[in-house]
Amino acid sequence: MPAHDLINLPSTFWTRPQVCDALHARDLGRLFRLLRQYHQITQTQIGIATDMKQGRISEFMKGIHQAESIVLLERVADGLGMPDLSRMHLGLTPSCAF
Known part of the structure; x- marks a missing residue:
């Protein structure tokens, strides 16, 4: 099972103004806090999905x-x-880019 399957977010999460602002600022801390606030995702779940402690x-x-x-x-x-x-x-290329 791919790690991102552990966290299944609705597309509406990614379009929230606060999330877009956090991404533009490359503020992972704020992004992680928003994951907890809106979807009760724990630090452990984020860590497993992103391969961080x-x-x-x-x-x-x-x-x-x-x-x-x-x-x-x-x-x-x-x-x-x-x-x-x-x-x-976030300043990254799309995942489907070649």
């Missing part, structure tokens, strides 16, 4: 860490099953 997810959520690499952003986008438009808001 729960403690690191917590640090992002507290603002201790910011995303610094495209590799990390790609891993989060893939792990959360982020749709192409949201990937582009």
Whole structure:
């Protein structure tokens, strides 16, 4: 089972203004807090889906860490099953791009 199957978000989550703002800012902590707020997704679930330790997810959520690499952003986008438009808001290429 792919990791992103662990978190199944409705498409409406990705179109929320707060989510789009977090993506534009590349603010993973805010994105993770919104996942918890709107869909009760735990730090452990996010960690499993994105191949990060729960403690690191917590640090992002507290603002201790910011995303610094495209590799990390790609891993989060893939792990959360982020749709192409949201990937582009994050500054990434669509998953179907060649």
